[in-house]
Amino acid sequence: MRNPLNSRIPREIRREAGKYAVIFLFMLAIISVTSGFLIADASLKKAYDDSFEKYNIEDGDFEVEEPADDGLIAEIESGGVKLYENYYKEVPSVGGSKLRLFKPREEVNKICLLKGDMPENDSEIALDRLYMKSNSLSLGDELSLGGREYRITGIVALPDYSALYENVSDFMFDTEMFGVGAVTAKCFDGALGKTETHYSYSWKYNEPPADHFGAEAAEQSDEFLRHLSGKCELMNYVPTCRNSAIKFSGNDIGHDRVMFMVMLYMLIVIIAFVSAVTVTNTIAKEANVIGTLRASGYTKHELIRHYMAAPIIVLLIASLIGNILGYTVMKEYMAEMYLGSYSLVSYKTIWNADAFIDTTIIPFIILAVINYAILASKLTLSPLKFLRRDLKRHQRKKAFKLNTKIPIMIRYRLRVLFQNIPGYIMIFAGMFFASIVMIFSLLFAPLLDDFDKNTEKSMLAPHQYILKMPVETAEESAEKFAAGNLKIVRGDFSEDVSVYGIVSGSRYYKSDISDGKIEVSSAYADKYRLHRGDRITLHEEFGDREYKFTIGGIYNYPSTLAVFMDIDSFNETFEQPEGSFSGYFSEEELTDIDSRSIATEITLDDLKKTSRQLRRSMGSLMSVFSLLGVGVIILVVYLLSKVMIEKNTQSISVAKILGYNSSEISGIYLRTTTIVTIASMIFCLPFVTLALDLVWRSMMMEYAGWLAPVVPFSAYVKTILLGAATYIVTALILKRKINKVPMDEALKNTE
Amino acid sequence: MFIEISDIKKHFGEGESRVEVLKGISFELEKGEFCVLLGPSGSGKSTLLNIIGGIDRADSGYISIGGEKTADMNEKALTLYRRKHLGYIFQMYNLIPNLNIKENIEVGAYLSDSPLDVDDILKTLGLYEHRHKLPNQLSGGQQQRTAIGRAIVKNPDILLCDEPTGALDYNTSKEILKLIETVNQKYGSTIIMVTHNDAIKNMADRVVKLRDGVIRKNTKNENKISAEELDW
Numbered sequence: 001m002r003n004p005l006n007s008r009i010p011r012e013i014r015r016e017a018g019k020y021a022v023i024f025l026f027m028l029a030i031i032s033v034t035s036g037f038l039i040a041d042a043s044l045k046k047a048y049d050d051s052f053e054k055y056n057i058e059d060g061d062f063e064v065e066e067p068a069d070d071g072l073i074a075e076i077e078s079g080g081v082k083l084y085e086n087y088y089k090e091v092p093s094v095g096g097s098k099l100r101l102f103k104p105r106e107e108v109n110k111i112c113l114l115k116g117d118m119p120e121n122d123s124e125i126a127l128d129r130l131y132m133k134s135n136s137l138s139l140g141d142e143l144s145l146g147g148r149e150y151r152i153t154g155i156v157a158l159p160d161y162s163a164l165y166e167n168v169s170d171f172m173f174d175t176e177m178f179g180v181g182a183v184t185a186k187c188f189d190g191a192l193g194k195t196e197t198h199y200s201y202s203w204k205y206n207e208p209p210a211d212h213f214g215a216e217a218a219e220q221s222d223e224f225l226r227h228l229s230g231k232c233e234l235m236n237y238v239p240t241c242r243n244s245a246i247k248f249s250g251n252d253i254g255h256d257r258v259m260f261m262v263m264l265y266m267l268i269v270i271i272a273f274v275s276a277v278t279v280t281n282t283i284a285k286e287a288n289v290i291g292t293l294r295a296s297g298y299t300k301h302e303l304i305r306h307y308m309a310a311p312i313i314v315l316l317i318a319s320l321i322g323n324i325l326g327y328t329v330m331k332e333y334m335a336e337m338y339l340g341s342y343s344l345v346s347y348k349t350i351w352n353a354d355a356f357i358d359t360t361i362i363p364f365i366i367l368a369v370i371n372y373a374i375l376a377s378k379l380t381l382s383p384l385k386f387l388r389r390d391l392k393r394h395q396r397k398k399a400f401k402l403n404t405k406i407p408i409m410i411r412y413r414l415r416v417l418f419q420n421i422p423g424y425i426m427i428f429a430g431m432f433f434a435s436i437v438m439i440f441s442l443l444f445a446p447l448l449d450d451f452d453k454n455t456e457k458s459m460l461a462p463h464q465y466i467l468k469m470p471v472e473t474a475e476e477s478a479e480k481f482a483a484g485n486l487k488i489v490r491g492d493f494s495e496d497v498s499v500y501g502i503v504s505g506s507r508y509y510k511s512d513i514s515d516g517k518i519e520v521s522s523a524y525a526d527k528y529r530l531h532r533g534d535r536i537t538l539h540e541e542f543g544d545r546e547y548k549f550t551i552g553g554i555y556n557y558p559s560t561l562a563v564f565m566d567i568d569s570f571n572e573t574f575e576q577p578e579g580s581f582s583g584y585f586s587e588e589e590l591t592d593i594d595s596r597s598i599a600t601e602i603t604l605d606d607l608k609k610t611s612r613q614l615r616r617s618m619g620s621l622m623s624v625f626s627l628l629g630v631g632v633i634i635l636v637v638y639l640l641s642k643v644m645i646e647k648n649t650q651s652i653s654v655a656k657i658l659g660y661n662s663s664e665i666s667g668i669y670l671r672t673t674t675i676v677t678i679a680s681m682i683f684c685l686p687f688v689t690l691a692l693d694l695v696w697r698s699m700m701m702e703y704a705g706w707l708a709p710v711v712p713f714s715a716y717v718k719t720i721l722l723g724a725a726t727y728i729v730t731a732l733i734l735k736r737k738i739n740k741v742p743m744d745e746a747l748k749n750t751e
Numbered sequence: 752m753f754i755e756i757s758d759i760k761k762h763f764g765e766g767e768s769r770v771e772v773l774k775g776i777s778f779e780l781e782k783g784e785f786c787v788l789l790g791p792s793g794s795g796k797s798t799l800l801n802i803i804g805g806i807d808r809a810d811s812g813y814i815s816i817g818g819e820k821t822a823d824m825n826e827k828a829l830t831l832y833r834r835k836h837l838g839y840i841f842q843m844y845n846l847i848p849n850l851n852i853k854e855n856i857e858v859g860a861y862l863s864d865s866p867l868d869v870d871d872i873l874k875t876l877g878l879y880e881h882r883h884k885l886p887n888q889l890s891g892g893q894q895q896r897t898a899i900g901r902a903i904v905k906n907p908d909i910l911l912c913d914e915p916t917g918a919l920d921y922n923t924s925k926e927i928l929k930l931i932e933t934v935n936q937k938y939g940s941t942i943i944m945v946t947h948n949d950a951i952k953n954m955a956d957r958v959v960k961l962r963d964g965v966i967r968k969n970t971k972n973e974n975k976i977s978a979e980e981l982d983w
Contacts, residue, residue: 015849288845289845292841295806295833296834297835298834299830299834382807
């Protein structure tokens with residue numbers, strides 16, 4: 001015989017429609033978002049991984065000053081590689097941006113045509129999708145480059161520029177200011193003939209390493225570099241294993257997954273506890289029924305299964321619909337998040353068992369285990385205790401003593417408070433989590449503004465030039481410096497550190513490091529929690545040499561991870577001849593040196609690339625976080641306050657019979673919750689700040705560079721105001737519920 | 752004998768507030784016997800009924816039903832014992848509010864390997880036309896009839912009734928008592944009914960009077976009358 005109790009389940013869901021609707025919608029939202037994210041993440045990751053073979057991505061590239069002749073090519077290829085020409089030209093484009101243009105590629109780094117056609121004549125051009133989007137360009141638009149008009153015929157993705165890094169040593173890429181594209185070979189050699197050509201060669205190993213980015217690949221590239229040295233003068237050498245433009249997007253696609261999973265499981269645990277609290281309330285309400293059923297012979301497990309059924313069914317339906325939405329609508333939206341940052345090749349949606357396990361099976365297990373544990377502990381009470389509605393394991397002998405001088409209404413509220421402590425702890429936990437999510441979304445924009453402001457304030461000099469070769473200038477404000485790059489290595493992760501050699505008595509570096517003292521930038525110290533006296537180990541960029549330094553001070557330079565020393569120490573450390581230098585700081589633009597001698601000029605704009613790109617790629621996600629925070633507040637406050645009101649239905653009814661009016665009753669039952677909610681919002685903020693610092697740091701440790709987690713005061717104020725506004729709406733709904741409690745409730749005999 | 756109750760003792764509270772509720776209760780019942788436990792409030796009759804029903808434990812003594820001692824049973828065995836042998840009727844009905852009348856009775860039927868026909872019971876109880884209604888749509892008497900239906904549908908060996916008419920008016924009470932009598936006669940269930948209504952003793956086969964936790968009187972009723980004839 002089918003268990004007749006099962007008929008209750010749909011009725012229970014209908015009866016508690018409001019409660020289950022809130023749980024359902026919330027679960028649906030987080031499962032569809034997470035599922036969509038995981039599917040997009042896995043599909044894009046697969047497309048990225050497959051692109052190495054599909055588009056025959058290079059194993060590295062190098063640039064020489066002059067085209068290599070056949071003899072040189074043969075000599076280089078004897079090192080176990082095959083070389084491919086990959087020449088490019090750089091032209092100024094819209095809004096002061098720079099376009100790096102290639103010929104169509106037939107053999108390596110084959111171009112993925114996403115839409116339209118490849119250029120067929122010398123007035124046509126195909127451009128990177130993201131560069132076009134960032135500069136509001138569309139197919140068919142005319143683009144003026146070097147005084148000639150080009151029609152955009154195709155939208156493309158270049159697999160060796162999935163992250164649009166202009167230089168591999170760049171801190172971050174900027175899709176608005178730098179893009180890539182392709183023109184016909186005729187156009188490249190003809191119309192663009194006067195533009196300087198970069199003689200870049202891509203190589204593929206005859207025996208490639210098993211992993212494009214592993215230690216074997218690094219070793220092989222070092223070996224190839226040794227083979228190359230002496231044969232030609234290298235302008236640039238970038239093995240794929242160290243090429244941010246190729247590997248950054250692949251790394252990032254994997255990293256965000258952790259953040260989403262942590263968020264999903266935190267929310268599921270909150271929902272599980274909220275649901276367990278509400279189920280516990282149902283048990284209290286139905287104590288006599290449970291007692292009767294147990295007395296009649298129903299087992300504990302039959303009843304546990306019965307009371308668990310409704311939340312589990314709601315979760316399963318939400319999971320099912322959430323997964324369907326994830327595969328359809330949300331996948332597109334979440335993929336856009338990546339496609340808004342990276343120039344990825346085309347992808348196909350793939351069925352992802354992990355997404356199903358992570359968003360359905362594991363939440364199911366979490367919800368089931370927490371509910372089971374709470375129900376099992378409640379249902380260990382004897383049937384008799386249920387019949388007597390005596391559900392406290394340890395009965396308090398006497399009521400909490402309250403000073404009788406306290407006015408009765410306050411004492412009444414305090415009693416309500418003590419009675420509902422477990423629910424209020426949940427409200428605190430919910431507020432804590434909601435505040436983390438909300439402040440995270442609110443701190444983002446001010447944090448980037450703050451970064452820009454500090455970067456501008458702490459720029460070493462208005463003009464900073466890196467030279468290809470030492471040249472002299474007559475500019476009075478110019479000051480020599482030496483610069484190089486080292487690497488911080490943490491397991492598989494590595495990031496660049498700029499090393500500066502500063503002249504003694506520098507007008508640009510405002511700290512005395514003439515006595516061999518080493519200082520690190522505040523960004524470096526903050527990210528790695530370094531202090532004066534700490535010892536750091538840095539690694540050679542292309543080699544295995546290590547450098548150890550003792551920190552003598554921290555220099556306020558928030559934009560870059562950098563190490564500063566005097567120029568003599570620099571030259572000694574890096575075995576450079578005395579008096580060597582590699583750049584100039586200057587107040588004024590250097591007009592008397594040949595532009596061909598300048599490798600790069602570091603401008604304020606360059607230093608702000610990180611914030612610009614983060615703003616563009618993550619800005620839209622922040623509004624999702626704000627909504628999520630509001631959702632958590634509604635979920636926690638509404639459900640728990642509802643439980644509290646239901647628990648006190650009879651008392652509310654008695655109070656009404658006695659003549660208390662609705663506002664007095666709301667004052668007792670709702671105002672206590674209001675006070676607790678607002679107090680929770682305020683008192684959880686120090687904990688939120690600590691948690692955010694941890695979350696932000698662990699997130700930024702996965703990225704190169706550093707943005708300090710400074711929470712502006714306005715973010716706290718906005719969070720409290722937003723939280724309070726959300727609560728007021730919830731409280732109004734609950735007030736209606738109190739008003740609806742009938743007076744005859746008190747007349748019901750509940751023994 | 753079918754039920755043997757031997758030297759049952761039970762106390763509540765400790766120290767100054769310790770109360771000896773049952774001070775050594777012993778009596779026996781034959782299968783199919785209708786026993787009324789009478790006594791004023793606090794005499795221990797409901798406690799004794801709960802111990803017989805296996806939902807409370809005695810401090811000492813034992814209860815043997817069909818040769819099985821409940822004191823030797825663990826929680827699981829006690830649940831099984833209740834499932835197989837007992838039906839419970841409470842003063843406050845304890846129906847499941849969001850199940851209709853028929854489903855409330857099915858809740859009892861589900862527990863039995865050989866339940867009685869639910870529709871027959873609904874007809875016997877005069878509830879057939881109300882079977883699709885929810886408990887709150889019925890009168891107190893109808894709700895108690897439903898509770899009786901739920902208890903008897905699994906054809907229990909023993910029907911335990913704790914003040915089944917305590918919340919009902921005279922006419923409805925008589926109606927319920929008639930039903931319980933019918934169950935006793937039709938299905939041969941042993942019935943133990945706790946009441947403080949002295950008149951009900953007249954319809955019982957055995958009357959056990961309790962006061963202050965001891966049996967004051969345990970008598971076989973030679974002049975048993977039908978529920979129809981009861982008056983108070």
